[in-house]
Amino acid sequence: MKAYLLDRYAKRASLRLGNLPEPVPGDDEVLVQIHAAGVNLLDSKIKSGEFKLILPYPMPLVLGHDLAGVVVRVGPRVRQFKAGDEVYARAPDFHIGTFAESIAIKEDALAHKPKNLSMEEAASIPLxxxxxxxxxxxxxxxxxxxxxxxxxxxxxxxxxxxxxxxxxxxxxxxxxxxxxxxxxxxxxxxxxxxxxxxxxxxxxxxxxxxxxxxxxxxxxxxxxxxxxxxxxxxxxxxxxxxxxxxxxxxxxxxxxxxxxxxxxxxxxxxxxxxxxxLFMKASGGQLRQITPLIEAGVIRPVVDKVFPFASTNEALAYVEKGRAKGKVVIKIK
Structure with a gap:
């Protein structure tokens, strides 16, 4: 699969497009084909090394915390999801990597995507x-x-x-x-x-x-x-x-x-x-409480700009300027 990799902490570092093996889901994990990924200031702060004391990631690292996509397959202990389900999530710390074509993610971090949202809109929500x-x-x-x-x-x-x-x-x-x-x-x-x-x-x-x-x-x-x-x-x-x-x-x-x-x-x-x-935690359970509010129109996603996967570095640079009106999203599929 294609993924954007960070090779070293640096404020001005660019992510490198590379090829990685497709993840193999564990017993309690779900393999998701990522359609869209949200871009957050947290991604930039991790890239610059600002959080390396509390989030010491090994390199190379695939950045990205938000995702929306489709379940490809599930581990044997997974009960809430099946192949073909549309889902969204904030990937847990130390298991991030949504600037990629797929990810293996814990079942308890995942929720079914709001039915009234596009993939890009759904990817803007979790974090x-x-x-x-x-x-x-x-x-x-x-x-x-x-x-x-x-x-x-x-x-x-x-x-x-x-x-x-x-x-x-x-x-x-x-x-x-x-x-x-x-x-x-x-x-x-x-x-x-x-x-x-x-x-x-x-x-x-x-x-x-x-x-x-x-x-x-x-x-x-x-x-x-x-x-x-x-x-x-x-x-x-x-x-x-x-x-x-x-x-x-x-x-x-x-x-x-x-x-x-x-x-x-x-x-x-x-x-x-x-x-x-507050340093927020991934939670599929809380996303499942947010989903009905979105489907009822109580909360509407606000997406400023959608970048193609090939422009991931440009999307990150746009977020770093701090002028986005709402969220910035990468369309991967």
């Missing part, structure tokens, strides 16, 4: 959908009537988060550029702040939850808009000790992550608010 679900539903336990600030409302995470938060009954505030203000309002945001004109810290007050996806300066300002007892969940760092424990990090990594997050945790404690870091 951002699971990130938002785990942040707002699992961690924040967001409730009707609460107020949530979702940064970067026109990005992949932002577009999904606005829709899910509105479904949960929350009041949603977000930031975006001038050109996207009306569009983000149509997604459901109640308060839209044009970051080119205004500072959200001067406008927002007494929020219950912040979903942080930006830099340290934005995080610090976001802590100050929370009401006492509110919580900030960050998907862009810094990682905290709870995360280090969760992944079973070695002692020296635990110490590094504790030090990296100490300033943020101290500021949060001083303000009487909570801080936690």
């Amino acid at each position: 951002v959908g699971l990130t938002v679900w785990q942040a707002l539903v699992e961690k924040a336990k967001l409730k009707k009537g609460q107020k949530v600030f979702i940064q970067a409302g026109s990005g992949g995470v932002g577009t999904f988060a606005i829709q899910l938060a509105k479904h949960l009954g929350a009041t949603v505030a977000t930031t975006t550029s001038t050109a996207n203000v009306d569009w983000v309002q149509r997604l459901g945001a109640d308060v839209v702040i044009d970051y080119k004109k205004d500072d959200f810290e001067n406008i927002l007050r007494d929020y219950d939850v912040v979903l942080n996806s930006q830099d340290g300066k934005t995080l610090e300002k976001s802590l100050r808009i929370l009401k006492p007892g509110g919580q900030l969940i960050s998907i862009s760092g810094p990682p905290d000790p709870a995360f280090a424990k969760d992944i079973g990090a070695p002692g020296f990594v635990k110490l590094i992550l504790r030090l990296l997050s100490s300033g943020t945790r101290r500021k949060a404690k001083g303000l009487g608010v909570g801080y936690s870091f």
Whole structure:
């Protein structure tokens, strides 16, 4: 099979198109022919080596976390899928590799594709959908009537988060550029702040939850808009000790992550608010809870651009610019 390979960590590294043997599924795995793959900033961060302490991948590495495709065959212990099923998934850490023609993936990471989505639309969902679900539903336990600030409302995470938060009954505030203000309002945001004109810290007050996806300066300002007892969940760092424990990090990594997050945790404690870091996990079960919301039209995928498989490096470079309106997808088949 054809696959795009990373030979070494480097910010400016290009992926190399190569040939690999078709994967052989294990007893609890499903072999999927990939039709489309989502492209995420996480792929770029792994490529540059930003996560090598917590995700030490051997090289060469096939990048790619999101997929939509068709089941080719299943392992003997697989019960939920059969050949010919259309599926989608976020591949588990240490078992990624969706910038390829096929992948062997654990049954528990997989879900049947929403019937009303194309392969390209379905491939745009898993990583951002699971990130938002785990942040707002699992961690924040967001409730009707609460107020949530979702940064970067026109990005992949932002577009999904606005829709899910509105479904949960929350009041949603977000930031975006001038050109996207009306569009983000149509997604459901109640308060839209044009970051080119205004500072959200001067406008927002007494929020219950912040979903942080930006830099340290934005995080610090976001802590100050929370009401006492509110919580900030960050998907862009810094990682905290709870995360280090969760992944079973070695002692020296635990110490590094504790030090990296100490300033943020101290500021949060001083303000009487909570801080936690989220590094989302693959979950077919949670995707199966998201699927009915998509099929009912509660959440609509937002795809900015679809690149052909031959332009995988260009797709990654486009994501790295940070200007995508929604998700970027590679069409493989």
